[in-house]
Amino acid sequence: MNIKMGLNIALYLLVTLGVASAHTIMQAVGVNGKASGQGVGIYMPSDDSYQSDVKSDSMACNGSPVTGFTSSSQIISVNAGDTVTGSWLHTLTSTGADSEADNKVIASSHKGPVMAYMKKVADATQNPSAGPGDGWFKISEAGLISSTEWGVDALINAGGVQTVVIPSCIEDGDYLLRFELIALHSASSEGAAQFYMECAQISVSGGSGASTPATYAIPGIYSATDPGIHVNIYNNQGQPYPSGYTTPGPDVFTCGASSASSNATTSNTVIDASALVGSATSYSVSDVSTLVASSTSPVTVTSIVPDGTATSRISGPTIYPVAYNATSSFRPMGSAASQPVASTLMTMRKPYPSNHHDHEHSCA
Incomplete structure (x- = not known):
């Protein structure tokens, strides 16, 4: 051993x-x-x-x-x-x-x-x-x-x-x-x-x-064999922090977007949002929203953090931008070493295709 x-x-x-x-x-x-x-x-x-x-x-x-x-x-x-x-x-x-x-x-x-x-x-x-x-x-x-x-x-x-x-x-x-x-x-x-x-x-x-x-x-949203439920979370160093994890259940519902099952097999396209602005110091939520809406495949934007917070990269989609509005300013990933807490992270996702009660909705 x-x-x-x-x-x-x-x-x-x-x-x-x-x-x-x-x-x-x-x-x-x-x-x-x-x-x-x-x-x-x-x-x-x-x-x-x-x-x-x-x-x-x-x-x-x-x-x-x-x-x-x-x-x-x-x-x-x-x-x-x-x-x-x-x-x-x-x-x-x-x-x-x-x-x-x-x-x-x-x-x-x-x-x-x-x-x-x-x-x-x-x-x-x-x-x-x-x-x-x-x-x-x-x-x-x-x-x-x-x-x-x-x-x-x-x-x-x-x-x-x-x-x-x-x-x-x-x-x-x-x-x-x-x-x-x-x-x-x-x-x-x-x-x-x-x-x-x-x-x-x-x-x-x-x-x-x-x-x-x-x-x-x-019951019904979970299966005992779902990858986020039947999983060994320990990495090769014996620590409970694997390189990736799939959160079980459906996607998070957000106003202005359709809701879809996270159990679909379609893969995401992950986009580094810093490419949107190059050397600029900030960009708006609407810039990112336009990028997501124009994509022909599911999109996850992971490299966004609010101005004034630490800028370590996160792995995978975790938090939806429910607390932010279109006037909020965000900046590309930098070199700060500390990791932001969960409430400061922002992930925007174009939902997976699904045939399970899936419709397009928007809030006025």
Whole structure:
């Protein structure tokens, strides 16, 4: 056995035999920086265990075999375009590191993506029964952000606070807002990925209603053999940062663009956006949008960071530009050494072709 293989096996045994066995619970929701109380508007368990069966109805809004749930009769009011946060804790009383987790959120060994979905429902208080089935669309994802950071790492660095933006172009009404993270430390075995999710009950107002997202079923968005779910995340040095990673599930829905499945087999064309301006110091979002729109094949622009941030290159599409507008200024990649955090990265993607509920939509 060579040294590199030994490191991989040692790290795998460390995180799968219970040395780092901490779990997590999404336990509070906030709107525009104002947090609701613990358990308000959430179908929340006291049990911090995970789901592992991607075919189970419990994949939608949690459920058996997880136990200790408390329902809420409250619905949280949000405006379309609002920033909404979900707060994760290792246990409902976590205030810091303990014998299982090296921080208050989840063991740092539990690397993986962090995502959020929405589903329009007749009555958000019918949570979790309204969860299983079609109607879900993804509004946020952070997978392998860089060579040293996963979505879970960014979540830990943010104190367990997951931040999403409610699309401004959706219809008003009740929605389930599904916060999710997937721990991949033992996912080299099929069926061993750990799924954590909770659904918040929200009512959206002020939306333009100009776009109806392509929707997907939960269960149904994931397969146990998906490359982002059945995966060995460890590299040849035994570190949990592979050279690439495919975030599972559909593409993120954004206003003004069609929504499509990320499971399509069409490959992307990756364009270095610095070529747009040559030696110029900045370019506009509209410049990049024009490039993406004019391409005849799917396009991913990866080399953009906002002015004033570090400029290390990221690998692969991770973050959509939901927080930026057409007047924002961006600059080409430079030589700064530090890596920007997830919230400062910008990736613009022309979606994959798909025949799964796929339509062209735009927001006025």
